[in-house]
Amino acid sequence: MSQAALLRDVAAGLPLVPGCYLFRDGQGTLLYVGKAKNLRRRVLSYFRPLESQPAKTRALLRDARRLEVILTGSEVEALILENSLVKRHRPRFNVLLRDDKNFPYLKLTMGEPFPRVVLVRRPRQDGNLYFGPYTPASVARRSLKMIARFFKVATCYESFDGSRRRPCLLYQMKQCLAPCVGYVQEAPYGEAVRHVRLFLEGRDKELAGELERRMAAASKALEYENAARYRDLLRAVAALNRRQAVAAVGLEDQDYFAMHREGNSASLAIFEMRAGLVQSRREFFFEGAGGEDGAFMEQALSRYYSVAPLVPGRVFVSTPPEGAGVLEEWLAGRRGQRVRIKCPRRGVHRQFMDTVLENARLAWESRFAADHNLGVAVHEALRETLGLAETPSRIEALDISHLAGRETVASVVVWEGGRPRRSEYRRLNIRSARPGDDYAAMEEAVARRYGRLVREKRRLPDLVLVDGGAGQLAAAQAALAKLGVGNLPVIALAKQREEIYLPGVKEPVELPTHAPVRHLVTRIRDEAHRFALAAHRRRRRRRTLTTELMQVRGIGRRRSRDLLQTFGSVEGVRRASQGRLMAVVGPVVAAAVRAHFSQERS
Structure with a gap:
């Protein structure tokens, strides 16, 4: 198979999402960076008949040996990332972005009594706040005009030293409060600056809440002009606010670590963000990656930063590492300043972490699930081993798990085309089976899962794999027979010796240790088990946190859940102000919460 054909196969498996694609030569040198709204469609366009391609594309494909992609949240983010990568690496086949033009930022000056908002091309570490980059530049200019029109904060470079005697035209147009001539005091001007920030x-809800309160107060005081101004602000914020996940709110250096793990293999994606833009991306792969996710992340961080030339001030992780406090202390020693390790749960950092996670998943698939030809051969071998009529391309696995016999849950994972279909994973809370009765739980899970597929006339799997032995297999067969689909192939896989139990066969089949078929079924079964354990961990954590908050008088399960959803953790509730607590649970319960944690500290 030619090199172009191999690259085309890679392109055909790309997702239908925005991102950047990178062509490299045999030595890993970056040849070309491009952006796309739809990665698969755009990259496949390079592999049309060569005679229809421009000379530059033919030359690029002649030298290209590797194809990589970086997923982003939008086409705008892809454009920003493309610009950053081209400026850093200056690939041979990129010509359009080699100039030194930068996308604009908005700077909010913080070191003067009357801060102003101005447009700049380069952010700096000077104590001011920078927002952006904005693409196209007209978005920045439009935002600046909106700030002048509605917030009336200064957007010029005029001196505020008292030398000016008359305000400028912006004041006459009611687009500035004229601090340059002393027409406004620091307190009301500071309120306007806070609204601008x-x-x-992008803190829409917080800003909207404050504006609504001020509008209501102005209306109650019969200050209708002020009330109308707050109303206009509310409408403007709703219409024109714009956020970009690739652009950091601040300019502090920060790294993102995201892990994707299935069975005993894992991928780790690391994005380094410098001055508000992604500067580099690295991927690492691990086989035989046993143990807990937290231990894995701890090892990844310690190994990476033991050789990394720079330790940033903030490290965001997809999974909290074990010993996070010790790691922070060690990293602070290497950096010479404080380092924070955070697992973001909301906001812009959570949005960006989702992008890094998706890149880690894609990297895992390209490394561990991309040898498609081998996967086809393994599935064919599985058909022969089990004596199936057709090669199973869609396999579903069920696992029963519980906590000390209680809270029994069935997990369903779906494997299709040699890859996990995570969007189709399901969990079923077992209702009728007695605690600890795994056979009855398996029968209920199979009946509910495939009863629904039969009722909705959806596709049934080619093979059902249940975790367990002969008892679980018999329970699954009984449930399928009652549904009228007793001919659906089903097997059981026991954990201890990885033996396969087949219908109508007394003795289990023990596969060779290194047989690809054994690795396949074990991997699918382990994925179902991992999915079940993850669900139980989250459930146990929620129950523990909920129980702790329910010790406060006036808080039941519902209010506990509301507090955790709003503040993220018990620690977040503990640190919340009286006003923020009142907005969630009212003044009486808010006072009880504050009193509870005050007693805890004393």
Whole structure:
């Protein structure tokens, strides 16, 4: 198979999402960076008949040996990332972005009594706040005009030293409060600056809540002009606020670590963000990656930063590492300043972490699930081993798990085309089976899962794999027979010796240790088990946190859940102000919460 054909196969498996694609030569040198709204469609366009391609594309494909992609949240983010990568690496086949033009930022000056908002091309570490980059530049200019029109904060470079005697035209147009001539005091001007900051940071709800309160107060005081101004602000914020996940709110250096793990193999994606932009991306792969996710992340961080030339001030992780406090202390020693390790749960950092996670998943698939030809051969070998009529391309696995016999849950994972279909994973809370009765639980799970597929006339799997032995297999067969699909192939896989139990066969089949078929079924079964354990861990954590908050008088399960959803953790509730607590649970319960944690500290 030619090199172009191999690259085309890679392109055909790309996702239908925005991102950047990178062509490299045999030595790993970057040849070309491009952006796309739809990665698969755009990259496949390079592999049309060569005679229809421009000379540059033919030359690129002649030298290209590797194809990589970086997923982003939008086409705008892809454009920003493309610009950053081209400026850093200057690939041979990129010509359009080699100039030194930068996308604009909005700077909010913080070191003067009357801060102003101005447009700049380069952010700096000077104590001011920078927002952006904005693409196209007209978005930045439009935002600046909106700030002048509605917030009336200064957007010029005029001196505020008292030398000016008359305000400029912007004041006459009611687009500036004229601090340059002393027409406004620091307190009301500071309020306007705070609103601008909330607006630029994309904190829509917080800004809207404050504006609504001020509008209501102005209306109650019969200050209808002020009430109308707050109303207009509310409408403007809703219409024109714009956020970009690739652009950091601040300019502090920060790294993102995201892990994707299935069975005993894992991929780790690391994005380094410098001055608000992604500067580099690295991927690492691990086989035989046993143990807990937290231990894995701890090892990844310690190994990476033991040789990394720079330790940033903030490290965001998809999974909290074990010994996070010790790691922070060690990293602070290497950096010479404090380092924070955080697992973001909301906001812009959570959005960006989702992008890094998706890149880690794609990297895992390209490394561990991309040898498609081998996968086809393994599935064919599985058909022969089990004596199936057709090669199973869609396999579903069921696992029963519980906590000390209670809270029994069935997990269903779906494997199709040699890859996990995570969007089709399901969990079923077992209702009728007695605690600890795994056979009855398996029968209920199979009946509910495939009863629904039969009722909705959806596709049934080619093979059902249940975790367990002969008892679980018999329970699954009984449930399928009652549904009228007793001919659906089903097997059981026991954990201890990885033996396969087949219908109508007394003795289990023990596969050779290194047989690809054994690795396949074990991997699918382990994925179902991992999915079940993850669900139980989350459930146990929620129950523990909920129980702790329910010790406060006036808080039941519902209010506990509301507090955790709003503040993220018990620690977040503990640190919340009286006003923020009141907004969730009312003044009486808010006072009880504050009193509870005050007693805890004393």
